[in-house]
Amino acid sequence: MNRAHLSQRAVLATVAQCASFRGAARELGLAPSAVSHAVSSLEARLGVRLLARSTRSVAPTEEGAQLLERLRPALSEIDLALETAVEARDRPAGNLRLSVPRTAAHLVLTPRLGAFASAYPDIVLEIVIEDRFTDVVEGGFDAGVRLGESLQRDMIAVRIGPDMRGALVAAPRYFETMPRPRHPRDLANHRCIRFRFSSGILYRWEFEKGGEEIEMAVEGPLILDEDHLIAQAAVDGAGLAFVFEDYVRVPLADGRLVRVLEDWCPSFEGFYVYYPSRRQMRPALRAFVDFFKVSGQGA
DSSP: OOHHHHHHHHHHHHHHHHTSHHHHHHHHTOOHHHHHHHHHHHHHHHTSOOEEEOSSOEEEOHHHHHHHHHHHHHHHHHHHHHHHHHHOSSSOOEEEEEEEOHHHIIIIIHHHHHHHHHHOTTEEEEEEEOOSOOOTTTTTOSEEEEEGGGOOTTEEEEEOSOOEEEEEEEOGGGGGTSOOOSSGGGGGGSOEEEEBOTTSOBOOEEEEETTEEEEEOOOOSEEESOHHHHHHHHHTTSOEEEEEGGGGHHHHHTTSSEEEOGGGOOEEOOEEEEEEOOSSOOHHHHHHHHHHSOTTOOO
């Protein structure tokens, strides 16, 4: 394989990723005509059309998609080698793209993002909020963040947050007309503020005590997809809310919320950053892991 052929393949992959010749030209720092010529030359040499062109977009043909699928691992290794070479300076640098659930972004990452940016000014950190489970490799991410109980087994995982715990809470005035639940089964008679995942699934409230585990499909007049909103709705008296206790520490402390069934809410493993096992770890990702990892954790 000569250098021209390798360059043509890299251009093809960039055009497919950007879905346009102009976008690929900007990404590669080339003239649009040079990008078009590289793809046309590759198609002519292979004798097959690799991209379907329209006035609005560009997409791989079936043959093009098959070629790109086989090229992706090799091109990823080349990109990694080049980025590592660029980053081998006094400070880690380059783009770092993470898939992160909303709760982890709120509770673990956001409080320290300013300090991370100051420590590593040459790293461009992109956090994509995704509550559903994502294949980080297929999605083009460098790493992801998930709860310990949800990790993929074939990934390297490093803990970046403390143990978590749920809190079942309501405003004091809610209990002026409703009895306090003594057991999770009592929730069937309560107005519960429910949480819907981005996947469309409603969260089933989970409780555990003395080895007994209970999942409840609760009912109630309000469904939200944001923990902050659920906590505020509980403060406003809308019903019972079940959220991570970090979201309600302040209103619990000042009396705006009251906690119930606390003995049914044990702690569990917190958040981990996870990434594929690679022969060589990018310096930017190494910097992120080392900065956020819980003291005493390896990587």
